[in-house]
Amino acid sequence: MTPRYGEDEVAELCRDLIRIDSVNAGDNAGPGEREAAEYVAGKLSEVGLEPRILESDPGRANVVARVEGTDPSRDALVLHGHLDVVPFDAADWTHHPLSGEIADGCVWGRGAVDMKDMDAMILAVVRRRLSEGRRPPRDVVLVFTADEEAGGHYGAQWLAERHPEVFEGCTEAIGEVGGFSVTTEKGRLYLIEAAEKGIAWMRLTARGRAGHGSMLNDDNAVTELAEAVGRIGRHKWPVRLTPTVQAFFEEVFGREVKAEDAEAAVATLGPLARMIGATLRNTTNPTMLQSGYKANVIPQIATAHVDGRFLPGYEDEFFQTLDELLGPNVTREFVYHDVAVETPFKGPLVKAMADALQEEDPGSRAVPYTLSGGTDLKAFSRLGISGYGFAPLRLPEDLDFSGMFHGVDERVPVDSLRFGVRVLDRFLEYC
Secondary structure, eight states: OOOOOGGGTHHHHHHHHHHSOOBOOSTTOSSOSHHHHHHHHHHHHTTTOOOEEEEEETTEEEEEEEEOOSOTTSOEEEEEEEOOBOOOOGGGOSSOTTSOOEETTEEESTTTTTTHHHHHHHHHHHHHHHHTTOOOSSOEEEEEESOGGGTSTTTHHHHHHHOGGGGTTEEEEEESSOSEEEEETTEEEEEEEEEEOEEEEEEEEEEOOOEETTSOOSOOHHHHHHHHHHHHHHOOOOOOOOHHHHHHHHHHHSSOOOGGGHHHHHHTTTTHHHHHHTTSSOEEEEEEEEEOSSTTEEOSEEEEEEEEEEOTTOHHHHHHHHHHHHOTTEEEEEEEEEOOEEOOSOSHHHHHHHHHHHHHSTTOEEEEEEESSOOTHHHHHTTTOEEEEOOOBOOOTTOOOGGGTTOSSOEEEHHHHHHHHHHHHHHHHHO
16 A cells, blocks of 8 residues: 555544643643654654654653755754643533544544644655655754643753754744634735743732631731732733734734724734734733631631733833732742743745745735744744744634634644645745
8 A cells, every 4th residue: 555645644643643642731740742752753763764752751752853954054944843732621522532533524632723733744744755755955853842731841941951952053943823824804814923922820929917717807818919919910901012913913904003003903803803912912810819728717828820921022011010019918939931932024934934825825925923822932942943833724714723722622624734734845845
Protein backbone atom coordinates (compact mmCIF):
# COMPACT_ATOMS: atom_id res chain seq x y z
CA MET A 1 0.00 0.00 0.00
CA THR A 2 1.38 3.40 -0.98
CA PRO A 3 1.91 5.64 2.08
CA ARG A 4 -0.29 8.72 2.31
CA TYR A 5 1.35 12.04 3.13
CA GLY A 6 0.41 15.68 3.42
CA GLU A 7 -3.22 16.65 3.26
CA ASP A 8 -4.21 13.03 2.57
CA GLU A 9 -3.17 11.96 6.07
CA VAL A 10 -3.65 15.07 8.18
CA ALA A 11 -7.13 14.17 9.48
CA GLU A 12 -5.92 10.72 10.53
CA LEU A 13 -2.90 12.22 12.28
CA CYS A 14 -5.20 14.62 14.12
CA ARG A 15 -7.52 11.76 15.15
CA ASP A 16 -4.61 9.67 16.41
CA LEU A 17 -3.29 12.52 18.54
CA ILE A 18 -6.72 13.29 19.99
CA ARG A 19 -7.15 9.64 21.00
CA ILE A 20 -3.99 9.84 23.10
CA ASP A 21 -4.90 11.10 26.57
CA SER A 22 -2.53 13.97 27.35
CA VAL A 23 -4.77 15.97 29.68
CA ASN A 24 -2.86 18.49 31.77
CA ALA A 25 -4.66 19.21 35.05
CA GLY A 26 -1.85 21.42 36.36
CA ASP A 27 0.47 20.86 39.33
CA ASN A 28 2.23 18.11 37.34
CA ALA A 29 -0.96 16.03 37.37
CA GLY A 30 -2.37 13.90 34.56
CA PRO A 31 -1.01 11.17 32.31
CA GLY A 32 1.70 13.38 30.82
CA GLU A 33 2.73 13.74 27.19
CA ARG A 34 5.03 10.72 26.82
CA GLU A 35 2.69 8.63 24.66
CA ALA A 36 1.93 11.56 22.37
CA ALA A 37 5.64 12.38 22.15
CA GLU A 38 6.48 8.81 21.15
CA TYR A 39 3.79 8.93 18.47
CA VAL A 40 5.17 12.20 17.05
CA ALA A 41 8.76 10.95 17.19
CA GLY A 42 7.74 7.78 15.36
CA LYS A 43 6.07 9.71 12.55
CA LEU A 44 9.15 11.91 12.12
CA SER A 45 11.51 8.92 12.17
CA GLU A 46 9.55 7.28 9.35
CA VAL A 47 10.68 10.03 6.97
CA GLY A 48 14.33 10.02 7.95
CA LEU A 49 14.55 12.54 10.80
CA GLU A 50 16.27 11.82 14.09
CA PRO A 51 13.91 13.26 16.73
CA ARG A 52 14.85 13.43 20.39
CA ILE A 53 12.43 12.99 23.27
CA LEU A 54 13.48 15.20 26.18
CA GLU A 55 11.75 14.62 29.50
CA SER A 56 11.71 17.36 32.11
CA ASP A 57 10.10 14.98 34.63
CA PRO A 58 8.84 11.38 34.32
CA GLY A 59 6.18 11.42 31.60
CA ARG A 60 6.55 15.13 30.81
CA ALA A 61 7.98 14.69 27.33
CA ASN A 62 9.03 17.14 24.63
CA VAL A 63 10.03 16.23 21.06
CA VAL A 64 12.64 18.15 19.07
CA ALA A 65 14.04 17.59 15.58
CA ARG A 66 15.87 19.65 12.99
CA VAL A 67 15.11 19.60 9.28
CA GLU A 68 18.18 20.66 7.35
CA GLY A 69 17.57 23.41 4.81
CA THR A 70 19.21 23.98 1.46
CA ASP A 71 21.05 27.01 2.87
CA PRO A 72 22.19 26.22 6.42
CA SER A 73 23.95 29.59 6.63
CA ARG A 74 20.57 31.28 7.02
CA ASP A 75 18.87 31.81 10.38
CA ALA A 76 16.63 28.89 11.36
CA LEU A 77 12.86 28.86 11.84
CA VAL A 78 11.02 27.17 14.73
CA LEU A 79 7.72 25.38 14.12
CA HIS A 80 6.19 24.67 17.53
CA GLY A 81 3.11 23.02 18.95
CA HIS A 82 2.16 21.65 22.36
CA LEU A 83 1.04 18.09 23.07
CA ASP A 84 -1.00 18.63 26.24
CA VAL A 85 -4.69 19.57 26.43
CA VAL A 86 -6.97 20.93 29.14
CA PRO A 87 -9.39 18.73 31.15
CA PHE A 88 -12.97 18.04 30.09
CA ASP A 89 -16.28 16.62 31.30
CA ALA A 90 -17.21 14.00 28.70
CA ALA A 91 -20.88 14.10 29.74
CA ASP A 92 -21.18 17.58 28.20
CA TRP A 93 -19.92 16.56 24.77
CA THR A 94 -21.77 15.35 21.67
CA HIS A 95 -18.87 12.98 20.87
CA HIS A 96 -16.43 11.71 23.47
CA PRO A 97 -13.48 14.11 23.77
CA LEU A 98 -10.95 11.31 23.27
CA SER A 99 -12.76 9.64 20.37
CA GLY A 100 -11.33 11.62 17.46
CA GLU A 101 -14.70 11.07 15.84
CA ILE A 102 -15.26 12.37 12.31
CA ALA A 103 -18.79 13.69 12.03
CA ASP A 104 -20.43 16.50 10.08
CA GLY A 105 -17.20 17.02 8.19
CA CYS A 106 -15.18 17.71 11.36
CA VAL A 107 -12.70 15.94 13.59
CA TRP A 108 -14.09 16.12 17.13
CA GLY A 109 -12.24 15.94 20.41
CA ARG A 110 -10.18 17.70 23.02
CA GLY A 111 -7.27 19.32 21.22
CA ALA A 112 -8.96 19.55 17.83
CA VAL A 113 -8.59 23.33 18.11
CA ASP A 114 -5.98 23.67 20.87
CA MET A 115 -3.72 22.43 19.38
CA LYS A 116 -3.44 18.91 18.07
CA ASP A 117 -4.79 20.22 14.77
CA MET A 118 -1.60 22.25 14.25
CA ASP A 119 0.55 19.37 15.52
CA ALA A 120 -1.03 17.19 12.84
CA MET A 121 -0.55 19.83 10.14
CA ILE A 122 3.14 20.22 11.02
CA LEU A 123 3.63 16.47 10.89
CA ALA A 124 1.72 16.16 7.63
CA VAL A 125 3.60 18.88 5.77
CA VAL A 126 7.03 17.78 7.03
CA ARG A 127 6.34 14.14 6.17
CA ARG A 128 5.15 15.11 2.70
CA ARG A 129 8.10 17.34 1.91
CA LEU A 130 10.71 14.86 3.15
CA SER A 131 9.07 11.91 1.41
CA GLU A 132 9.36 13.89 -1.84
CA GLY A 133 12.93 14.99 -1.14
CA ARG A 134 11.98 18.67 -0.77
CA ARG A 135 14.08 20.45 1.81
CA PRO A 136 13.08 23.92 3.07
CA PRO A 137 15.19 26.94 2.11
CA ARG A 138 16.58 27.19 5.65
CA ASP A 139 16.83 24.92 8.68
CA VAL A 140 13.51 24.29 10.41
CA VAL A 141 13.49 23.21 14.05
CA LEU A 142 10.43 21.21 15.07
CA VAL A 143 9.43 21.52 18.72
CA PHE A 144 6.48 19.68 20.27
CA THR A 145 6.19 20.69 23.91
CA ALA A 146 4.75 19.48 27.18
CA ASP A 147 2.86 21.56 29.74
CA GLU A 148 1.87 24.61 27.68
CA GLU A 149 -1.58 24.57 29.28
CA ALA A 150 -0.05 25.04 32.75
CA GLY A 151 2.56 27.65 31.89
CA GLY A 152 5.26 25.56 30.21
CA HIS A 153 7.39 24.85 33.29
CA TYR A 154 7.90 21.26 32.10
CA GLY A 155 7.89 22.25 28.44
CA ALA A 156 8.95 25.41 26.62
CA GLN A 157 10.41 27.13 29.66
CA TRP A 158 12.41 24.03 30.60
CA LEU A 159 13.67 23.61 27.03
CA ALA A 160 14.73 27.25 26.79
CA GLU A 161 16.59 27.05 30.10
CA ARG A 162 18.06 23.54 29.98
CA HIS A 163 18.41 22.86 26.24
CA PRO A 164 19.11 26.15 24.48
CA GLU A 165 21.25 24.20 21.99
CA VAL A 166 18.01 22.98 20.39
CA PHE A 167 17.41 26.55 19.21
CA GLU A 168 20.90 27.26 17.90
CA GLY A 169 20.67 29.74 15.02
CA CYS A 170 16.89 30.21 15.44
CA THR A 171 15.57 33.75 15.14
CA GLU A 172 11.89 33.31 14.18
CA ALA A 173 9.01 31.01 15.04
CA ILE A 174 5.42 30.22 14.21
CA GLY A 175 2.94 28.49 16.48
CA GLU A 176 -0.67 28.49 17.64
CA VAL A 177 -3.66 30.83 17.86
CA GLY A 178 -3.36 32.57 14.53
CA GLY A 179 -3.87 32.08 10.83
CA PHE A 180 -7.55 31.17 11.14
CA SER A 181 -10.14 32.91 8.99
CA VAL A 182 -13.00 35.19 9.93
CA THR A 183 -15.51 36.46 7.42
CA THR A 184 -16.45 40.14 7.64
CA GLU A 185 -17.96 42.84 5.45
CA LYS A 186 -14.40 43.44 4.28
CA GLY A 187 -14.12 39.85 3.03
CA ARG A 188 -12.23 36.92 4.48
CA LEU A 189 -9.51 37.90 6.90
CA TYR A 190 -6.84 35.64 8.37
CA LEU A 191 -5.85 36.76 11.85
CA ILE A 192 -2.12 36.42 12.47
CA GLU A 193 -1.11 36.66 16.12
CA ALA A 194 1.66 39.27 16.31
CA ALA A 195 1.47 40.09 20.01
CA GLU A 196 0.50 38.51 23.33
CA LYS A 197 -0.54 40.13 26.57
CA GLY A 198 1.60 39.41 29.60
CA ILE A 199 0.32 37.21 32.41
CA ALA A 200 0.11 37.96 36.13
CA TRP A 201 -1.78 35.32 38.10
CA MET A 202 -1.66 36.55 41.68
CA ARG A 203 -2.58 35.46 45.19
CA LEU A 204 -3.82 38.31 47.37
CA THR A 205 -3.61 38.03 51.16
CA ALA A 206 -5.17 40.08 53.94
CA ARG A 207 -4.35 39.48 57.61
CA GLY A 208 -6.42 40.63 60.54
CA ARG A 209 -7.34 39.81 64.12
CA ALA A 210 -9.04 36.48 64.67
CA GLY A 211 -12.00 36.42 67.03
CA HIS A 212 -15.53 35.40 67.86
CA GLY A 213 -18.07 36.19 65.18
CA SER A 214 -20.44 37.81 67.69
CA MET A 215 -18.02 40.48 68.82
CA LEU A 216 -16.93 43.81 67.35
CA ASN A 217 -13.87 43.55 65.15
CA ASP A 218 -12.42 46.48 63.21
CA ASP A 219 -9.50 44.39 61.88
CA ASN A 220 -11.41 41.81 59.83
CA ALA A 221 -9.27 40.17 57.10
CA VAL A 222 -12.33 39.15 55.08
CA THR A 223 -13.64 42.70 54.94
CA GLU A 224 -10.24 44.10 53.98
CA LEU A 225 -9.78 41.54 51.22
CA ALA A 226 -13.34 41.84 49.90
CA GLU A 227 -13.00 45.60 49.53
CA ALA A 228 -9.71 45.23 47.64
CA VAL A 229 -11.14 42.53 45.36
CA GLY A 230 -14.15 44.74 44.66
CA ARG A 231 -11.93 47.68 43.70
CA ILE A 232 -9.82 45.50 41.41
CA GLY A 233 -12.75 43.72 39.77
CA ARG A 234 -14.64 46.95 39.06
CA HIS A 235 -11.68 49.02 37.92
CA LYS A 236 -12.10 50.36 34.40
CA TRP A 237 -8.66 50.16 32.84
CA PRO A 238 -7.97 52.84 30.22
CA VAL A 239 -7.79 51.98 26.54
CA ARG A 240 -4.20 51.70 25.34
CA LEU A 241 -3.74 51.16 21.61
CA THR A 242 -0.56 49.16 21.05
CA PRO A 243 1.09 49.06 17.61
CA THR A 244 -0.46 45.66 16.82
CA VAL A 245 -3.97 46.73 17.82
CA GLN A 246 -3.66 49.91 15.80
CA ALA A 247 -2.37 47.90 12.81
CA PHE A 248 -5.42 45.64 13.13
CA PHE A 249 -7.75 48.64 13.04
CA GLU A 250 -5.98 50.14 10.03
CA GLU A 251 -6.21 46.86 8.12
CA VAL A 252 -9.87 46.26 8.96
CA PHE A 253 -11.24 49.80 8.85
CA GLY A 254 -8.74 51.38 6.47
CA ARG A 255 -7.93 54.17 8.90
CA GLU A 256 -6.39 54.98 12.25
CA VAL A 257 -8.77 54.60 15.20
CA LYS A 258 -8.46 56.91 18.19
CA ALA A 259 -8.52 55.53 21.72
CA GLU A 260 -11.85 57.18 22.51
CA ASP A 261 -13.42 55.52 19.45
CA ALA A 262 -11.89 52.08 19.86
CA GLU A 263 -14.70 50.40 21.83
CA ALA A 264 -17.33 51.59 19.35
CA ALA A 265 -15.20 50.29 16.48
CA VAL A 266 -14.79 46.89 18.15
CA ALA A 267 -18.54 46.65 18.74
CA THR A 268 -19.06 46.49 14.95
CA LEU A 269 -16.92 43.36 14.60
CA GLY A 270 -19.58 40.81 15.54
CA PRO A 271 -18.09 37.56 16.91
CA LEU A 272 -14.62 39.13 16.77
CA ALA A 273 -15.58 41.76 19.32
CA ARG A 274 -15.01 39.47 22.32
CA MET A 275 -11.50 38.56 21.19
CA ILE A 276 -10.35 42.01 20.06
CA GLY A 277 -12.07 43.83 22.91
CA ALA A 278 -9.84 42.09 25.46
CA THR A 279 -6.76 43.55 23.77
CA LEU A 280 -7.71 47.22 24.14
CA ARG A 281 -6.71 47.44 27.80
CA ASN A 282 -5.12 45.66 30.72
CA THR A 283 -7.50 43.36 32.63
CA THR A 284 -7.79 42.08 36.21
CA ASN A 285 -10.42 39.43 36.88
CA PRO A 286 -10.88 38.03 40.42
CA THR A 287 -11.28 34.27 40.11
CA MET A 288 -11.04 32.66 43.57
CA LEU A 289 -11.79 33.51 47.23
CA GLN A 290 -10.82 31.56 50.36
CA SER A 291 -11.17 32.33 54.04
CA GLY A 292 -12.39 30.95 57.33
CA TYR A 293 -13.52 27.55 58.56
CA LYS A 294 -16.64 28.23 60.67
CA ALA A 295 -19.53 30.69 60.48
CA ASN A 296 -18.96 32.13 63.96
CA VAL A 297 -15.18 32.51 63.75
CA ILE A 298 -13.56 35.61 62.25
CA PRO A 299 -10.51 34.26 60.42
CA GLN A 300 -7.04 35.71 60.75
CA ILE A 301 -6.26 35.31 57.03
CA ALA A 302 -8.26 35.72 53.81
CA THR A 303 -6.92 35.08 50.31
CA ALA A 304 -8.06 35.63 46.75
CA HIS A 305 -6.71 34.94 43.27
CA VAL A 306 -6.73 37.40 40.39
CA ASP A 307 -6.01 36.74 36.73
CA GLY A 308 -4.18 39.80 35.45
CA ARG A 309 -3.20 40.43 31.82
CA PHE A 310 -1.13 43.41 30.72
CA LEU A 311 -0.51 44.84 27.26
CA PRO A 312 2.96 44.95 25.69
CA GLY A 313 4.67 48.08 26.94
CA TYR A 314 2.30 48.63 29.87
CA GLU A 315 3.56 46.26 32.56
CA ASP A 316 4.87 49.04 34.83
CA GLU A 317 1.62 50.96 34.60
CA PHE A 318 -0.30 47.77 35.32
CA PHE A 319 1.46 46.97 38.59
CA GLN A 320 1.55 50.58 39.78
CA THR A 321 -2.22 50.86 39.38
CA LEU A 322 -2.83 47.41 40.85
CA ASP A 323 -0.89 48.23 44.02
CA GLU A 324 -2.93 51.40 44.46
CA LEU A 325 -6.13 49.35 44.16
CA LEU A 326 -4.90 46.79 46.68
CA GLY A 327 -4.46 49.35 49.43
CA PRO A 328 -1.91 49.20 52.26
CA ASN A 329 -3.23 46.12 54.06
CA VAL A 330 -3.38 43.57 51.23
CA THR A 331 -0.27 41.93 49.79
CA ARG A 332 0.21 40.15 46.49
CA GLU A 333 2.45 37.34 45.27
CA PHE A 334 2.76 35.68 41.89
CA VAL A 335 1.25 32.31 41.18
CA TYR A 336 2.51 32.74 37.61
CA HIS A 337 4.09 35.70 35.86
CA ASP A 338 5.23 35.92 32.25
CA VAL A 339 6.16 38.57 29.75
CA ALA A 340 4.15 40.30 27.06
CA VAL A 341 5.54 39.96 23.53
CA GLU A 342 5.04 41.94 20.33
CA THR A 343 6.55 41.46 16.87
CA PRO A 344 6.21 44.08 14.09
CA PHE A 345 3.91 42.87 11.33
CA LYS A 346 6.35 43.28 8.49
CA GLY A 347 9.31 41.60 6.84
CA PRO A 348 9.93 38.44 4.79
CA LEU A 349 8.21 36.04 7.22
CA VAL A 350 5.00 38.09 7.19
CA LYS A 351 5.15 38.24 3.38
CA ALA A 352 5.60 34.46 3.24
CA MET A 353 2.48 33.95 5.39
CA ALA A 354 0.40 36.44 3.41
CA ASP A 355 1.54 35.09 0.03
CA ALA A 356 0.85 31.48 1.03
CA LEU A 357 -2.67 32.40 2.13
CA GLN A 358 -3.30 34.40 -1.04
CA GLU A 359 -2.21 31.49 -3.21
CA GLU A 360 -4.76 29.19 -1.58
CA ASP A 361 -7.48 31.76 -0.94
CA PRO A 362 -7.27 34.58 -3.53
CA GLY A 363 -8.70 37.88 -2.34
CA SER A 364 -8.18 37.15 1.35
CA ARG A 365 -6.00 39.30 3.61
CA ALA A 366 -3.62 38.57 6.46
CA VAL A 367 -4.29 40.87 9.43
CA PRO A 368 -2.28 41.16 12.67
CA TYR A 369 -3.95 40.93 16.06
CA THR A 370 -3.04 40.67 19.75
CA LEU A 371 -3.79 37.51 21.74
CA SER A 372 -5.31 38.13 25.16
CA GLY A 373 -3.76 34.88 26.42
CA GLY A 374 -0.29 33.44 25.98
CA THR A 375 1.65 30.70 24.18
CA ASP A 376 5.04 28.99 24.31
CA LEU A 377 6.43 31.90 22.29
CA LYS A 378 6.93 33.75 25.58
CA ALA A 379 9.60 31.23 26.62
CA PHE A 380 11.27 31.23 23.21
CA SER A 381 11.35 35.04 23.17
CA ARG A 382 13.88 34.92 26.01
CA LEU A 383 16.27 33.30 23.55
CA GLY A 384 15.89 36.21 21.14
CA ILE A 385 13.31 34.43 18.98
CA SER A 386 10.45 36.53 17.59
CA GLY A 387 7.35 34.95 16.18
CA TYR A 388 3.73 34.79 15.18
CA GLY A 389 0.68 32.64 15.68
CA PHE A 390 0.13 30.96 12.33
CA ALA A 391 -1.88 27.74 12.24
CA PRO A 392 -3.72 28.41 8.97
CA LEU A 393 -7.34 27.27 8.75
CA ARG A 394 -10.06 28.41 6.34
CA LEU A 395 -13.20 28.09 8.44
CA PRO A 396 -16.95 28.11 7.77
CA GLU A 397 -18.56 31.46 8.53
CA ASP A 398 -20.90 30.00 11.16
CA LEU A 399 -18.27 28.13 13.18
CA ASP A 400 -17.49 29.81 16.52
CA PHE A 401 -13.84 28.84 16.39
CA SER A 402 -12.50 31.10 19.14
CA GLY A 403 -15.29 29.91 21.47
CA MET A 404 -14.04 26.32 21.23
CA PHE A 405 -10.66 27.00 22.85
CA HIS A 406 -10.99 25.07 26.12
CA GLY A 407 -14.70 24.73 25.35
CA VAL A 408 -17.22 21.92 24.82
CA ASP A 409 -17.58 20.08 21.48
CA GLU A 410 -14.18 21.20 20.24
CA ARG A 411 -13.85 20.30 16.55
CA VAL A 412 -12.05 21.29 13.37
CA PRO A 413 -13.29 20.81 9.80
CA VAL A 414 -11.38 18.21 7.78
CA ASP A 415 -11.29 20.59 4.81
CA SER A 416 -9.70 23.23 7.07
CA LEU A 417 -6.94 20.82 8.05
CA ARG A 418 -6.23 20.01 4.43
CA PHE A 419 -6.18 23.72 3.60
CA GLY A 420 -3.71 24.30 6.43
CA VAL A 421 -1.30 21.70 5.11
CA ARG A 422 -1.31 23.28 1.65
CA VAL A 423 -0.70 26.76 3.09
CA LEU A 424 2.09 25.58 5.39
CA ASP A 425 3.74 23.79 2.48
CA ARG A 426 3.78 27.01 0.43
CA PHE A 427 4.87 29.02 3.47
CA LEU A 428 7.90 26.79 4.04
CA GLU A 429 8.84 27.19 0.39
CA TYR A 430 8.61 30.99 0.60
CA CYS A 431 10.18 31.61 4.00
